[in-house]
Amino acid sequence: MEKLEVKNLNHHFGFTEILRGINFRLNKGQVLSVVGPSGGGKTTLLHLCAGLLDVEEGSVTNTFTSSSFAFQDARLLPWKNVIDNIALGLLAAGEKKSVAIEKSKKIALEFGLEEGDFLKFPKDLSGGMRQRVSFARALVVKPSLLFLDEPFSALDIGLKKELQSILIEMISKKEISILFITHDLMEAIRLSDEILLLKADPGHIVKKFSYDLAQNRRDDEYVYAQSAKILQDEKIIDTFELEIK
Numbered sequence: 001m002e003k004l005e006v007k008n009l010n011h012h013f014g015f016t017e018i019l020r021g022i023n024f025r026l027n028k029g030q031v032l033s034v035v036g037p038s039g040g041g042k043t044t045l046l047h048l049c050a051g052l053l054d055v056e057e058g059s060v061t062n063t064f065t066s067s068s069f070a071f072q073d074a075r076l077l078p079w080k081n082v083i084d085n086i087a088l089g090l091l092a093a094g095e096k097k098s099v100a101i102e103k104s105k106k107i108a109l110e111f112g113l114e115e116g117d118f119l120k121f122p123k124d125l126s127g128g129m130r131q132r133v134s135f136a137r138a139l140v141v142k143p144s145l146l147f148l149d150e151p152f153s154a155l156d157i158g159l160k161k162e163l164q165s166i167l168i169e170m171i172s173k174k175e176i177s178i179l180f181i182t183h184d185l186m187e188a189i190r191l192s193d194e195i196l197l198l199k200a201d202p203g204h205i206v207k208k209f210s211y212d213l214a215q216n217r218r219d220d221e222y223v224y225a226q227s228a229k230i231l232q233d234e235k236i237i238d239t240f241e242l243e244i245k
């Protein structure tokens with residue numbers, strides 16, 4: 001069975017301890033999010049899991065057959081147009097150019113881009129359009145594991161909902177597993193099977209929250225109710241320093 005398993009993971013930058021004793025497992029078809037305050041080490045953890053940083057102590061075992069990323073800042077290649085940006089991963093995986101272009105056009109339309117946008121360069125796109133391209137590029141390769149770093153934080157409410165709905169459909173069909181980090185508890189509750197709460201100095205997991213209801217059955221009422229509940233949790237109050245002083 002495909003899995004991502006993190007065991008006794010520690011990380012330092014220079015003499016500063018960033019992460020201590022991180023343990024968790026993400027199984028195929030699961031969505032796991034890491035929430036916590038700024039500077040707590042979420043991005044570092046995601047980068048270690050994704051192989052973008054070298055693991056120094058402990059282990060990260062990733063047996064998923066394929067993975068891809070979408071970041072908060074879309075990170076498109078400025079010298080490539082929309083379709084060429086989306087096609088990058090497919091070409092890197094050895095797909096024929098004509099097939100890669102066809103698949104990229106198809107997914108671009110699914111993600112709400114229009115034919116008139118296909119030849120545009122990133123500098124001529126709005127932030128929201130760049131984010132659509134970034135998502136399309138991450139998903140066109142049909143990854144079995146998707147890493148997301150605050151992917152919705154720069155988006156307006158409508159676009160956020162639209163992209164989340166696309167993900168929820170994929171999650172419900174068990175087409176994808178996701179590890180993502182966010183500041184946004186409501187977003188985490190809407191999408192996750194499990195939320196890991198990461199407290200800072202050094203980053204360590206203080207609590208896990210599980211959500212059993214299928215993602216495509218979580219309406220706004222469910223998300224608001226669960227958010228209200230989690231905001232009463234002592235560990236959440238302490239970790240996010242929510243106490244009114």
Ligand SMILES: Nc1ncnc2c1ncn2[C@@H]1O[C@H](COP(=O)(O)OP(=O)(O)OP(=O)(O)O)[C@@H](O)[C@H]1O
Pocket residue numbers: 013014018036037038039040041042043044045
């Ligand atoms: N390459 C690096 N070299 C040195 N220190 C780093 C490096 N990357 C991150 N840090 C430090 O590690 C700590 C954790 O950063 P990280 O970006 O992982 O936190 P985060 O929880 O993702 O924060 P945010 O939510 O603000 O993005 C911070 O104090 C940061 O300054």
